Amino acid sequence: MRRLCREERDSPARRTGVGAQILDVHTARQMRFRHVFIPGLTEGSFPQRRAQDPFYHDSDRRRLSAGGVMLEERLPAQQDEAFLFHSALSAATDCVWLSYATSDPGGAPLLIPTS
Numbered sequence: 001m002r003r004l005c006r007e008e009r010d011s012p013a014r015r016t017g018v019g020a021q022i023l024d025v026h027t028a029r030q031m032r033f034r035h036v037f038i039p040g041l042t043e044g045s046f047p048q049r050r051a052q053d054p055f056y057h058d059s060d061r062r063r064l065s066a067g068g069v070m071l072e073e074r075l076p077a078q079q080d081e082a083f084l085f086h087s088a089l090s091a092a093t094d095c096v097w098l099s100y101a102t103s104d105p106g107g108a109p110l111l112i113p114t115s
Helices: 002-009 012-016 058-066 075-090
Strands: 033-041 092-100
Touching: 033 075, 075 092
Parallel strands: 033 092
Antiparallel strands: none
16 A cells, blocks of 8 residues: 555656545645545554553653653644544545444454355
8 A cells, every 4th residue: 555655656646636645644734625535544653642651641751751761752743643634534524434443454353244
């Protein structure tokens, strides 16, 4: 998929404005499209869910940073992920298509069907 994305960025369709564009969410920010496809959604993968660090919570990290030990806070990164997801959703002017995997790369089911 990554190879295809790199190739697609340089395709003639991208230069003419005809066809589909395959972009990552960072590249597509602030752009508008009639249709937006967001494939491969699985819980916790995008937007990523970031838990507090078990050793240094964000409040501890802020105190340490004030003392000169620079540690990045974890929760603002989760807010950035949520913003990117919202940006991707709101980029569509007509329709948003969301898809998700039903099995992992080994074929094990990710979803348990309910009856």
